[in-house]
Structure formats: structure tokens, C-alpha cells
Amino acid sequence: MTTSASDTAGQVMDKKSFAAIAALAKEEAGLVLPEGKMTMVQSRLRKRLLATGQANYDSYYRFVSSADGASERRLMISALTTNVSHFFRESHHFDMLRTKVVPLLLQKARNGQRVRIWSAGCSSGQEPYSISMCLHEAAPELTSRDVLILGTDIDPAILEKAEAATYNDQQVSGIPNEMRSKYLEPDGRGQHRVNAEIKRIVRFRELNLLRDWPMKGQFDAIFCRNVVIYFDAATQASLWPRFRQHITKEGWIFLGHSERISDSALHLFEPNGMTAYRAAGSGSSAIKKD
């Protein structure tokens, strides 16, 4: 590997530094970085090398893995995560939300029960805001009840973007026209901001899926899409029972198009549509108290 002209730090990552950094990313965030990603990792960490003033990737690794490097570890993970997201991505899940999930949520809300939805790995907010728009469209009544959508992500920088809720033309192109005019407003700088009505039922928190999940109650639906694809099989397998504990007896979980619940956890969930599952035994649509 040769130093590229655009390598402003003037440093090339060698295999040893890459292996050490990849092991740290796996331990911290579950991210699997095969050797083929070395160029990508170097380019994503170049700005961290400059910002920390480290001479090369080996000394950067020594710093970031030291006790003094705790806050830099967060920034390193932030730089290494892939945050691509779109409004109404994998639209069949929003059709299911509208037709299969919302009727149950309405029944619960009318019984005075809370309704909770979790977007785990929410990136820059398009997923939780799409959920909020979908609920507003399907059942406006629901949104004046005890309903909350929690968006969590390991990456504090991307959560700031989610909170800002401001998107360019290309980013909002996935929102159907009639919703765009209802739920977006100009931000005064040529961009589009999600309006207060949609934001009101959405909350964001930093959360690493590999660590503790401090949420007390259960969720009626979890969207964890295009997140576990970055984890290995063992990490994925460790998450399914935890997700099961965090959904209600009738709860749903939606995964990304290339993700599946591991065989070892299929007794906990019933497949119900394309990369969609319900808690095993939920069968009927009867709503019981959680």
C-alpha cells in the first residue's frame, strides 16, 4: 500500500495498526471490519489522527485504547459507523405499520395504555420521523395519546443531526408529496425541517446496543434495520433475546432487508412478513395488559 496524495496526515495504516483498531471497534461497538476495509478505515480516521495530533495510526491506537482516550474512543466509533438512512426506507414496513400495527396501537391507546416504538440505530432521524409521519397519517388520534417513539444510536454526532431534523431536497425526496407539504417546513436556509407536530412524539438518546439498555418499559414495535448487518453472528445472536425482552407479548420487530433473526432465537419470534417478526405466541390480535 502506498501513501495516497490526498492523505493529509501523510500516514498510511499498516496491517498491525488496522488489526488493533478493528479489534477495538469490535469490542466497543460490535463493528466487524475485515481487512478489505483497511483503506476505508484509514480514510475515516484520518481526521481523527489530525485532530488528536497523533503522529501515526499506531500511536493513535495506543492513545485511543488508553484510559485517557475514553472520549476519543466515542469519536473514533462515530467516525467508523456507517450512517446511511432514508425516509420511508423499505416502505413495506411502513405499510405493515399502518395496516397491521396501528390498529393494535389504537386499541391500546384507547384503553389508556402507553404506546412505545423504538428505532434502534436511528442514525440521522429519518426512520423515527418516518414512523411518526406514518402514525400521524394512519391515526391522528393516536398522536394525542400517550405515544412516544424513541430513537437511539451509538453515534453522538449523528444524533445531533437527528435532533436538528433538517434535510436537503434529495434527502426528503423519499417522503410522499402530500406528507412533505404537511410535515416539513422551510428552515430559512434552503433546507427542510421536520415540523414540531412530528417531532413532538420523538425522543433521541445515545445508546450502545452492546451495553446496558436503561429503558424500563416494553415496546410495541422495534425497528432495528440495517444495524446488525455490521455485527458478527455471535453479537447478533446475543441481541435477539434482549430485543424479545423489550417487546410486548404482541410486539413486532422489523429488520433490514438483508438481516434475519438467528436460528438460535427463532423460538422467540414468529416471522410475519418480509424481515418482520412478532413475539412468539402473539398469534391473535387480542390486546392484553402488559
Ligand SMILES: C[S@@+](CC[C@H](N)C(=O)[O-])C[C@H]1O[C@@H](n2cnc3c(N)ncnc32)[C@H](O)[C@@H]1O
Ligand atoms: C446504516 S444506519 C441505519 C439507520 C436506519 N436504521 C435505517 O435503516 O435507515 C446504522 C446505524 O447503526 C448505528 N450503530 C452501529 N453500531 C451500533 C451500536 N453498537 N449500538 C447502537 N447503534 C449502532 C450507527 O451509528 C448507524 O447510525
